[in-house]
Amino acid sequence: MIFKTIDKKDFNKFLEILIENNSFFAPQKIAKDKNNKPIYDLRLVNDFKEIDFNYDILKYPPRRFFLPYREAISSFEIKNSSWQQNINYETKVPRILLGLHPCDINSLNKLDKVLMLGDYPSPYYTIRRKNTFIIGMDCDPKPFCFCRSVGTHTVQHGCDMFLIDIGDRYFIEIFSNVAFDFLKKVTTKDITKKDDDEYKRIRRLKAEKFTAKIDVTDLTKILDMEFQSDVWKEWGDKCLGCGSCARVCPTCYCYGIEEKIDLKFQQAEKLKILHACTLIDFAEVAGGFNFRPERHIRLKYRYYHKHRGFVEAYEESLCVGCGRCGEACLAGITVPEVISSIRE
Amino acid sequence: MQYLGVELIKPKAAFFDFSCCEGCQLQIANNENKLLDFISLVEVVNFREILTERNNDYDIAFIEGSITRKDEIDRLKKIREKAKILVAFGTCASFGGINKLKNKFKDIEWVKKEVYGNCPIETNDKVMAVNEVVKVDFYIYGCPVNKSEVEAIVQSIALGREFRYLKHPVCFRCKEKQNICLYEMGKICMGPLTRAGCGARCPSNGNSCIGCRGPAEEPNIEFMKTIMIKNGFTERQIRDKFELFSAFKE
């Protein structure tokens, strides 16, 4: 990896160049909550002045840029009794995302393992992943962040460059050739001993800020043993079966397929729609049989996929500890609380 | 008309309005660019908002509105005898809807006087949903119904295949639209209990879901009430939301 620093004014110049030539998404204030606290998310920007660098977290995960909530995976022209299928992999202009935190970058690395590097790679996902330039940014842990417990608080790969704010300049970790070449357009500096020290100091400070955590020691085995635990029932009594958790999760990738025909019966579309394992109709099959009719069992399986099944298959958790599911859950079901209730 | 070599079923459909605002029929009638395609799927023999002729030979009867008068009961029973399939069309027909708020009052004479003044009015003391009078084969929820859902349902009929309702709550679609949850904005919302299928229309426009499509399947009403109270809403505010369409069991 190559390290550089860049003055903030040079970085703005760098952004100007990128914004001018690409479709560029960056953090913006999108709303205020009831306590007047601003809420941020990625939005298309046309000028670097529109970017809000004070953002804390991105409300919705960047997963949607790669794995949209809903997409037509093919369309059909129907004529009499024959039909023609059209498949269109998205080959739009390259996209740039600025401001992904380590949890979100690692979430993409996990999705890569399933959707790009697995036995059945998805061309839809792969083309978007390859066509997206990612500028990661360091963050300040929030009370619900527990990425450190699952090892996703640092970035080893998965983005093109990663920025750490060290006052009047950024410390840059350069991951890709593309980023290296892009950066030639502006002035960057080699790192000095001072930068090095500042980097380490900031890293130490960040590590101290984490408050939420989960204990993953032997978690797969404990989950195995607690499969029949009454604790699941207690959480199930609270769960609303609303699927908000899966909607805001950066790593949920389960989907359903729906076919839509136009009213003239001349055109049809096959839609892929991200689903959620906590919904009552998630495991319902043709004929109406439901494999998971009980709320607590559905909720349990969400945890088993994240913290057991995926770990067994990939030796890492599918949860990146972003805490979004707990924040979005009206019933107050959070990963740290569920995991500790199972361990007790 | 054929689809992939299979002849489509083209049933004769009739629309009947009972006590309601006729907004559900209007959803079909004002969908101008698709109306012709829609009526090519079914042979519409009776539809006051778009047809002048009437014909009483039909397979499917779409019943709009709730049942509030004696003559409506008789008329509905006659329709039931003729129809092969009877559809409760919209929330008034499915649950009683707004009209059914009347049933909450103890003094029905007071209600009549308050609403109709001194005009003579013939109305039953209790408002009924269609299934309180006759057997209903199929429900289309919503106040008003969602056009694209109605189209999908009629299309399923034409194809002779089963239509599958969404069984989960509105929140799921609301989050798909990347809305900020109204509870974060300090507003109450029935989304976690209400059946999806409207595209989370209200929360996507900053308004509370008021539960017009009735309950999702197996809604967690009990704990949702606790959540509403925890969020600072009063019993009264909560009851208003639950009772508006008479769709939720208490």
Ligand code: SF4
């Ligand atoms: S979960 Fe970790 S990486 Fe994500 S925002 Fe919080 S501290 Fe940053």
Ligand code: SF4
């Ligand atoms: S855990 Fe929370 S967010 Fe997820 S389905 Fe249950 S109530 Fe909804």
Ligand code: SF4
């Ligand atoms: S399960 Fe929850 S905490 Fe874990 S990655 Fe998904 S949203 Fe984040």
Ligand code: SF4
């Ligand atoms: S605004 Fe309403 S429908 Fe949307 S997520 Fe919140 S509670 Fe659910």
Ligand code: SF4
């Ligand atoms: S959001 Fe709620 S009130 Fe609004 S249309 Fe949908 S179900 Fe009806």
